Amino acid sequence: MPKLTLVPPEIEEYAHAHTTAPAPLFEELREITYAQMASPQMQVGRVEGTFLRFLVALSGARRVLEIGTFTGYSALMMAEGLPDDGELVTCDINPKAAEVARSFFARSPHGRKIQLRLGPALETLKTLEGPFDLAFIDADKGSYGAYWDAVLPLLRPGGLVVADNVLWSGRVLQPEATDDHAIVTFNAKVAADPRVEQVLLTVRDGMMLARKR
Ligand SMILES: C[S@@+](CC[C@H](N)C(=O)[O-])C[C@H]1O[C@@H](n2cnc3c(N)ncnc32)[C@H](O)[C@@H]1O
DSSP states (O other), X not given: OOOOOSSOHHHHHHHHHTSOOOOHHHHHHXXXXXXXXXXXXXXXXXXXXXXHHHHHHHHTOSEEXXXXXXXXXXXXXXXXXXXXXXXXXXXXXXXXXXXXXXXXXXXXXXXXXXXXXXXXXXXXXXXXXXXXXXXXXXSOGGGHHHHHHHHGGGEEEEEEEEEEXXXXXXXXXXXXXXXXXXXXXXXXHHHXXXXXXXXXXXXXXXXXXXXXX
């Protein structure tokens, strides 16, 4: 299993312990995900999830796009940061994960803000109309470049793209596998794109924050 943090475990635990505890539903979602799903470590967890909620709330976002729902942890966190009339569209290709996500959205007062679109995200993106205020990219790494190309035009000027796993457990420094190279190529593409300014944060597995000019 890849190591999804570059931070020493005890520091990660300290950060977790000093981050506001999410609603009890999130702990239940974590337990069910670890009990029922393959690769449960894909879930963003408390620290990154709370950071996403902060980004949504602090930016005043009203429309959020997510690529990579999985069992819904990050979607539900970001939905909490939206105003009552806010909207979050989230895409995934895995029906089992989507079923779990939908069951938890139904149990949260914020779930009604979320629309889950099942199918290949690149196809779903073709059907969406902008503008979105914030987009979170967290799906198949090989498509990150294509997601970037599809998402940027849907984002309003001043809007934010957040891409997860951009340090890829440190493999960006010595890329070997196809996904390693895809992340390296994605980071270089963002860094060279004059339409954005960006910061690569060493939170968890690396988060790229890119603000559209
Ligand atoms: C890292 S997980 C997302 C984790 C989620 N953000 C969370 O916090 O729980 C990646 C997800 O991308 C989905 N995915 C992979 N390829 C996809 C595609 N082509 N279109 C849409 N979703 C895809 C997978 O099914 C998986 O659920």
